[in-house]
Amino acid sequence: MTTMTEASVREFKMPDVGEGLTEAEILKWYVQPGDTVTDGQVVCEVETAKAAVELPIPYDGVVRELRFPEGTTVDVGQVIIAVDVAGDAPVAEIPVPAQEAPVQEEPKPEGRKPVLVGYGVAESSTKRRPRKSTPATEPAPEGTYFAATVLQDIQGEVNGHGAVKQRPLAKPPVRKLAKDLGVDLATITPSGPDGVITREDVHAAVAPPAPQPVQTPAAPAPVPAPVAAYDTARETRVTVKGVRKATAAAMVGSAFTAPHVTEFVTVDVTRTMKLVEELKQDKELTGLRVNPLLLIAKALLVAIKRNPDINASWDEANQEIVLKHYVNLGIAAATPRGLIVPNIKDAHAKTLPQLAESLSELVSTAREGKTSPAAMQGGTVTITNVGVFGIDTGTPILNPGESAILAVGAIKLQPWVHKGKVKPRQVTTLALSFDHRLVDGELGSKVLADVAAILEQPKRLITWA
DSSP states (O other), X not given: OEEEXXXXXXXXXXXXXXXXXXXXXEEEESOOTTOEEOTTOEEEEEEOSSOEEEEEOSSOEEEEEEOSOTTOEEETTOEEEEEEOTTOOOOOOOOOOGGGOOOEEOOOOSSOOOOSSSOOXXXXXXXXXXXXXXXXXXXXXXXXXXXXXXXXXXXXXXXTOSSOOOOOEEOHHHHHHHHHHTOOGGGOOOOXXXXXXXXXXXHHHHSOOOOOOOOOOOOOOOOOOOOOOOOTTTOOOOOOOHHHHHHHHHHHHHHTTSOEEEEEEEEEOHHHHHHHHHHTTOGGGTTSOOSHHHHHHHHHHHHXXXXXXXXXXXXXXXXXXXXXXXXXEEEOEEETTEEEOOEETTGGGOOHHHHHHHHHHHHHHHHTTOOOGGGGSSOOEEEEEGGGGTOOOOOOOOOTTOSEEEEEOOOEEEEEEETTEEEEEEEEEEEEEEETTTOOHHHXXXXXXXXXXXXXXXXHHHHTO
């Protein structure tokens, strides 16, 4: 997203690097004023509520100014860097009278313009008839055309209409309430954050006007309460932002939206641990990460295949249960920036070596802080391995939009009755949380029991698959 200020200066704005994100923090600048930059060169790294992303500059030139220092949170659409581009000035369009409007062919684009990663949308090469002449105005900046006009055209085509209409911001339950009460959301002044219409706004729109209060002499303004001080030597306050802020909002929303139920089972996984050691010697898995999580993931995928209704989501707006015919398996990962849950796309269709490769890549990317926003979207079921911290189990909170999450506890050597005798066996505890709106106790119990049965007798990976 760029704008033009002078004939040789372009301004690059903070783009929306996710889906609907409103801000990002500048983590690091890779250039300084006076540096020469080329088209597609990464100039900075930013962190959104979902991930850290590198931003490329879409033209050649010399850096004139960095508008914000590192560590600053910048709203989407704000200019972050200005670049001198010698001899590259915007060209104004010459209006053509409506009665003499011949069909003109727009110049062919030199190529796709780089946006976040790779290449963005190619400019249209179709023939368009110029619009009727209008009062002379200043030509729109080049960046405005690319960022607004092109994206709006695409949005209109995707939605099946040409003109993009500003839609009032409101959550699905609020929209339903407004519909039931016969209130047009476009007539309501929003009071929520970021211009979101709340339930109170809708109720206020249908409530009778309050009687005008009798004017009384203004009371003296109260003295503002002093800001609570704290001992900086004994306390440290950290601003909530980025991944931590997004995680907090998602967990609160999930915990108070989906009715959670958690079930537990303790299982002897001695045979699974032996199979892990054997697979490490298998030539087909050479160089791949082979660990208990790999077989636990495969066990969960088999359990979902046997009980497909667990792989679903709840559509509040339409009051529907959406059954998924694919499994995007999420793996909760603790990173220096906070908890993230990237997922393996179409995990149900992967062989064991393919699943091992995907797990290795997912974990490595997360540890490096390079997980993309797309990798954290569209998950259906998640695994969280709290056992790596020595914890027996927990009651995990669902990832928003998913129906179930499996927590895996630490695998420990414990006394266990095996073939009628007490023997030391490798034992773990599994916990499955699920959304009780669409998963009842029977279905949740079957899924958890199947996972436990496979880990106790891993040969079921063959007989049940």
